[in-house]
Amino acid sequence: MFSATYSEFVEAVKAVVPKKDIITDPLQTAVYGTDASFYHLTPKVVLNVTDEHQVRFILREANKRELPVTFRAAGTSLSGQAITDSILVRLGGQGWRDYRVFDGAGKIRLQPGIIGSHANLILAEFNKKIGPDPASIDCALIGGILANNASGMCCGIDENSYKTLDSLRLILADGAVVDTGDDKSKAEFRRSHGELLEKLSEIRNKIMANDELSDRIRYKFKIKNTTGYSLNAFVDFEDPFEIMSHIMIGSEGTLGFISDAVYHTVTDHPCKASALMLFNDMHTACSAIPLLRETGEVAAAELIDRAGLASVADKPGMPEGLADLGAGVTALLVETRAETAATLQKQVAKISEALSGLESVEPIAFTDDPVQYGMYWKLRKGLFPAVGAVRETGTTVIIEDVAFATEHLADAAIDLQTLFKKYDYSEALIFGHALEGNLHFVFTQDFADQKEVLRYSKFMDDVVELVVDKYDGSLKAEHGTGRNMAPFVEKEWGEAAYVIMKEVKNLFDPKNLLNPGVIINSASDAHIQNLKALPAAHEIADKCIECGFCEPVCPSKDLTFTPRQRVAGRREIERRLKKGGKVKELAKDYCYPGLDTCAADGLCATRCPVGIDTGKMVKALREEAHGKLAHKIAGKVADKFDLVAKVIPPVLNTVDKVHKVAGTKVMDTVCGGVRKASLDNIPLWNKEMPTGPDKIVPETVNKTNPLKVVYFPSCAARSMSGPAREDKERTDLPEKTKSLLKKAGYEIIYPEELDDLCCGQAFESKGFLELADQKSRQLSDMLLKASDFGKLPVLFDTSPCFYRMKSMADPRLEIYEPIEFVLKFLMERLSFTKQEAKVALHPTCSTRKLGLEGKLKELAEACATEVVMPEHIYCCGFAGDRGFNFPELNKAALEGLEDHVCECDAGYSTSKTCEIGLSLHGKIPYRSILYLVDDASEPVTE
Numbered sequence: 047m048f049s050a051t052y053s054e055f056v057e058a059v060k061a062v063v064p065k066k067d068i069i070t071d072p073l074q075t076a077v078y079g080t081d082a083s084f085y086h087l088t089p090k091v092v093l094n095v096t097d098e099h100q101v102r103f104i105l106r107e108a109n110k111r112e113l114p115v116t117f118r119a120a121g122t123s124l125s126g127q128a129i130t131d132s133i134l135v136r137l138g139g140q141g142w143r144d145y146r147v148f149d150g151a152g153k154i155r156l157q158p159g160i161i162g163s164h165a166n167l168i169l170a171e172f173n174k175k176i177g178p179d180p181a182s183i184d185c186a187l188i189g190g191i192l193a194n195n196a197s198g199m200c201c202g203i204d205e206n207s208y209k210t211l212d213s214l215r216l217i218l219a220d221g222a223v224v225d226t227g228d229d230k231s232k233a234e235f236r237r238s239h240g241e242l243l244e245k246l247s248e249i250r251n252k253i254m255a256n257d258e259l260s261d262r263i264r265y266k267f268k269i270k271n272t273t274g275y276s277l278n279a280f281v282d283f284e285d286p287f288e289i290m291s292h293i294m295i296g297s298e299g300t301l302g303f304i305s306d307a308v309y310h311t312v313t314d315h316p317c318k319a320s321a322l323m324l325f326n327d328m329h330t331a332c333s334a335i336p337l338l339r340e341t342g343e344v345a346a347a348e349l350i351d352r353a354g355l356a357s358v359a360d361k362p363g364m365p366e367g368l369a370d371l372g373a374g375v376t377a378l379l380v381e382t383r384a385e386t387a388a389t390l391q392k393q394v395a396k397i398s399e400a401l402s403g404l405e406s407v408e409p410i411a412f413t414d415d416p417v418q419y420g421m422y423w424k425l426r427k428g429l430f431p432a433v434g435a436v437r438e439t440g441t442t443v444i445i446e447d448v449a450f451a452t453e454h455l456a457d458a459a460i461d462l463q464t465l466f467k468k469y470d471y472s473e474a475l476i477f478g479h480a481l482e483g484n485l486h487f488v489f490t491q492d493f494a495d496q497k498e499v500l501r502y503s504k505f506m507d508d509v510v511e512l513v514v515d516k517y518d519g520s521l522k523a524e525h526g527t528g529r530n531m532a533p534f535v536e537k538e539w540g541e542a543a544y545v546i547m548k549e550v551k552n553l554f555d556p557k558n559l560l561n562p563g564v565i566i567n568s569a570s571d572a573h574i575q576n577l578k579a580l581p582a583a584h585e586i587a588d589k590c591i592e593c594g595f596c597e598p599v600c601p602s603k604d605l606t607f608t609p610r611q612r613v614a615g616r617r618e619i620e621r622r623l624k625k626g627g628k629v630k631e632l633a634k635d636y637c638y639p640g641l642d643t644c645a646a647d648g649l650c651a652t653r654c655p656v657g658i659d660t661g662k663m664v665k666a667l668r669e670e671a672h673g674k675l676a677h678k679i680a681g682k683v684a685d686k687f688d689l690v691a692k693v694i695p696p697v698l699n700t701v702d703k704v705h706k707v708a709g710t711k712v713m714d715t716v717c718g719g720v721r722k723a724s725l726d727n728i729p730l731w732n733k734e735m736p737t738g739p740d741k742i743v744p745e746t747v748n749k750t751n752p753l754k755v756v757y758f759p760s761c762a763a764r765s766m767s768g769p770a771r772e773d774k775e776r777t778d779l780p781e782k783t784k785s786l787l788k789k790a791g792y793e794i795i796y797p798e799e800l801d802d803l804c805c806g807q808a809f810e811s812k813g814f815l816e817l818a819d820q821k822s823r824q825l826s827d828m829l830l831k832a833s834d835f836g837k838l839p840v841l842f843d844t845s846p847c848f849y850r851m852k853s854m855a856d857p858r859l860e861i862y863e864p865i866e867f868v869l870k871f872l873m874e875r876l877s878f879t880k881q882e883a884k885v886a887l888h889p890t891c892s893t894r895k896l897g898l899e900g901k902l903k904e905l906a907e908a909c910a911t912e913v914v915m916p917e918h919i920y921c922c923g924f925a926g927d928r929g930f931n932f933p934e935l936n937k938a939a940l941e942g943l944e945d946h947v948c949e950c951d952a953g954y955s956t957s958k959t960c961e962i963g964l965s966l967h968g969k970i971p972y973r974s975i976l977y978l979v980d981d982a983s984e985p986v987t988e
């Protein structure tokens with residue numbers, strides 16, 4: 047319930063946070079109640095913040111009222127540290143994304159909202175990268191990477207955030223700001239917070255005076271460790287500012303807010319070689335680890351147990367023979383990296399020599415072929431999803447994260463396997479970063495049933511005993527303590543260290559308002575409280591593990607819901623239903639963020655570890671939502687498609703004439719007003735609105751010419767590909783395509799009944815799935831006929847139509863979208879002269895799903911002197927005609943596009959409707975890539 051104190055708080059923060067960034071409604075707060083862990087807490091209020099001023103204000107107002115605050119970056123945490131039942135402060139929208147590379151790329155300043163892999167993209171041109179490399183790096187933000195001290199396969203304990211940190215800019219619980227890399231800021235802080243600095247020094251002195259404690263701290267950080275606070279800050283540094291910045295690393299938002307960080311960068315070697323080494327048993331595999339480490343040449347060594355190998359054995363592209371290996375076989379996937387190929391070979395020889403005394407299942411063989419080593423790493427990365435994808439609906443997948451001194455690794459792994467048997471986790475598997483003694487084990491668990499919760503609880507008690515009492519290892523090596531290990535911090539560290547940790551917490555956050563319950567938690571059962579139930583919500587999405595990996599590419603992420611939230615929203619409705627609650631309002635509230643503003647492009651599936659296409663779920667839900675009348679109308683449209691399509695060009699031409707007379711400003715105002723008056727039911731006009739193209743008139747085909755192609759202009763190309771009023775290019779798409787094909791010497795065959803043909807995409811995205819299939823079948827039949835049963839290639843001028851037909855067309859058909867068609871059939875028949883132009887490219891979602899971004903670039907580079915493909919712009923959000931009805935989706939998806947393309951002469955893509963929205967928001971004309979190809983090419987003269 048929203049108490050008066052929270053209401054007052056919300057009123058107060060309205061002074062600095064825009065209304066749209068203050069979320070309090072039941073559905074939206076519930077979907078923000080999830081991170082990638084198996085815990086769930088619904089925040090009272092979610093605040094999307096974009097600058098320091100807001101954070102300081104929020105912290106002060108929360109402080110006044112003693113309200114807890116939790117920070118959220120990408121929400122991919124696995125231990126329950128990014129959730130709260132109080133105030134959730136999110137790094138929102140386009141904020142927190144500034145960066146600066148300096149000191150000859152030796153350092154990089156990063157704001158906390160930058161995705162980890164984007165930082166690496168920025169550094170790639172310098173052959174550098176940031177040290178930390180969690181497997182979630184394509185999604186996790188710098189703020190979360192720092193606050194969790196996240197690490198991965200290569201960074202070990204030498205290149206994590208703690209070790210590669212230069213300085214931090216922090217906001218403390220009282221709203222004070224300090225930049226530990228700025229002398230002026232430090233001097234001011236010393237004046238205002240001298241006591242805090244003194245206390246830090248006192249704690250250090252206390253630790254250093256206690257040999258047992260300081261030795262214990264040193265010992266604990268010889269292997270990976272994220273249990274509790276980074277107490278090594280006190281033994282590694284004397285300067286209180288250094289202690290403060292380093293204790294923040296891994297503090298999980300419980301000590302302060304990180305608003306900026308400077309990292310020392312690390313070298314990213316270009317030459318790589320990997321070997322999948324198979325040993326007969328765990329002990330032999332683990333005995334290779336010290337030998338590998340001694341070589342000093344190993345970048346990564348991933349251990350995979352027998353169950354892990356079995357879980358991916360039947361997946362496409364896996365090495366042969368995995369299924370037939372002996373019972374104890376254990377793999378080490380080893381990678382070495384070097385500056386040059388010659389050095390790489392020397393390193394490979396050195397590593398092979400070091401292992402020559404060990405017996406392996408097959409001779410050890412490294413490969414520097416990216417395809418082959420790519421396959422090995424695919425195997426490794428497939429382990430976690432392999433468990434997630436086969437689990438029963440309603441269960442969750444848990445990934446644990448422990449570390450042992452490497453001399454104990456083999457025994458510890460075997461002990462863990464014994465525990466899996468004892469507690470009947472038959473699907474459990476082990477993999478991990480062997481050089482650091484870090485093992486992950488993955489298993490599935492039902493939390494809906496108290497008996498099952500008890501099984502988990504007992505299992506974890508045994509795991510704790512094994513890791514702590516038997517091997518003195520780390521209960522959390524990389525993923526952070528969170529709520530999951532908070533009850534066991536004292537057990538792992540001992541009383542003296544735990545007292546220091548509590549002292550640190552009290553020093554920075556005396557009122558316990560920053561992420562309470564995380565890291566320091568007195569409840570012995572905190573790890574089995576607030577468990578997330580995962581009721582069946584929709585069969586397409588039931589395997590969702592709520593990891594959030596899909597979020598960065600979703601066009602609606604800054605407008606309404608992300609794919610994860612679309613699933614979480616459905617689950618919330620089901621959860622309430624199960625409890626006998628009323629869900630009518632909630633289900634109604636779900637429609638706009640959950641259904642209406644999903645572009646249904648399926649780009650989320652390209653990032654999902656368990657292969658979920660949330661767009662597919664949305665289309666199915668749209669279908670369920672249609673009443674009989676809607677089906678009847680859609681059926682009529684499908685039947686009389688030619689008539690409907692015929693109406694569009696004259697309407698567009700009439701609107702264009704009005705535009706000519708009235709001017710853009712008047713049109714914007716009037717059309718905006720009409721839309722408003724219709725309660726957003728009338729589509730919104732925009733100045734990039736196309737006109738109707740000329741009618742396609744097939745020409746007589748020269749039968750003696752062997753070069754023939756079937757050309758299928760999409761319904762969008764046939765009805766709305768004429769020039770927008772202000773576009774200098776006046777040729778419509780079918781005409782342009784025809785002229786290009788003719789120039790290359792092709793005879794063009796159009797399928798019969800062209801006006802009536804449609805790939806079905808328009809019906810599918812609206813949730814008329816059966817009608818969509820009907821239209822696809824009709825098109826396939828007509829293309830089959832036109833191509834003489836597959837003898838002639840078929841060109842689609844629109845990628846999304848091609849993409850749909852790829853799975854729907856008769857297998858005899860040889861179909862192409864524009865990029866591959868030009869590369870395969872036209873390049874050699876045309877002579878190219880690069881145009882003196884800077885051009886922007888937009889790969890459509892279909893282009894991305896087909897993996898053709900590189901080929902689009904290759905083609906554009908043959909046609910223009912300068913080519914840019916703006917990073918971080920994924921789906922344009924126009925989504926067929928959705929861009930007219932929900933223009934805000936298109937606007938949100940293309941936020942920032944103009945900055946990327948403002949110096950370009952034109953933009954190119956492969957879908958007319960996408961190009962309308964791109965032109966509008968990029969503020970340069972976007973056209974089909976076929977226009978660029980036509981401009982840059984001439985017939986080859988013999």
Ligand SMILES: Cc1cc2nc3c(=O)[nH]c(=O)nc-3n(C[C@H](O)[C@H](O)[C@H](O)COP(=O)(O)OP(=O)(O)OC[C@H]3O[C@@H](n4cnc5c(N)ncnc54)[C@H](O)[C@@H]3O)c2cc1C
Nearest residue numbers: 119120121122123180181182187189190193196197299304
């Ligand atoms: C499939 C999968 C694989 C993973 N693999 C790895 C792995 O290999 N290695 C690894 O270490 N982790 C891994 N993780 C866990 C997680 O992705 C990482 O810890 C990641 O760094 C978290 O970043 P985030 O942006 O999602 O942060 P969030 O989860 O949003 O937040 C993390 C913590 O930081 C705090 N926080 C966020 N922003 C700030 C800020 N600006 N200032 C202060 N505190 C802040 C939050 O309160 C929270 O406690 C994995 C997760 C998943 C789902």
Ligand code: SF4
Nearest residue numbers: 590591593594596654
């Ligand atoms: S849809 Fe896939 S990527 Fe997205 S949260 Fe669910 S499991 Fe993760």
Ligand code: SF4
Nearest residue numbers: 600645647648650661
């Ligand atoms: S289909 Fe597109 S818009 Fe819908 S959830 Fe997936 S990425 Fe987001």
